[in-house]
Amino acid sequence: MPALDAADLRLLDLLQRDGQMTAQALAEKVHLSPSQVARRKQRLEADGVIRGYRAHLDPxxxxxxxxxxxxxxxxxxxxxxxxxxxxxxxxxxxxxxxxxxxxxxxxxxxxxxxxxxxxxxxxxxxxxxxxxxxxxxxxxxxxxxxxxxxxxx
Structure with missing residues (x-):
């Protein structure tokens, strides 16, 4: 597994809470540019840290x-x-x-x-x-x- 820095960890925390956040919204909360956030997100997906996205249903x-x-x-x-x-x-x-x-x-x-x-x-x-x-x-x-x-x- 790749080493995760503070920005990666913050990004992962935000995405776990709302996987539909836009790169712009994530960038504002992580204090990076939207393009940096998009690249980090792609890397985390490619490395298998982020396994996927899905809707959480009410049983x-x-x-x-x-x-x-x-x-x-x-x-x-x-x-x-x-x-x-x-x-x-x-x-x-x-x-x-x-x-x-x-x-x-x-x-x-x-x-x-x-x-x-x-x-x-x-x-x-x-x-x-x-x-x-x-x-x-x-x-x-x-x-x-x-x-x-x-x-x-």
Missing amino acids: KAVGLSVQAFVQIQTATHTDTSHRAFLRLTETQPEIIAAWTLTGEADYLLRIICADLTALNRLVQEVLLPHPAVGRVQSQIVMDEIKPDSPLPT
Whole structure:
């Protein structure tokens, strides 16, 4: 990864908060010219520091009212079962994030569904029958007190 200076860090902080800021608006806040800001932004994108841009949607506004975190213990710890489980996470759109873990669980899934029936279907018909899955433990989110926020810079 490239070395980041104070202007890069300020630029990244601003872009995390509003990825649609113009070069002019960014330049005013970073105290550089718009062309310098544009070049820095292009470099940060090319270097993979900025991975992309997207709209942040309100789940309830698009009909998704249940969020859960699901811990998975695998039945076996083979490369084949790991790859099979990764394929499963990639094919289920309700699984919006997945992590490998240390400790009792092997994976942690963040799932967003329309309702409890949809979550139950995913757990009962997709996760539990999968040959790589040994145990499933889920926690349903009651309230989101701090949504995903920008990374500290």
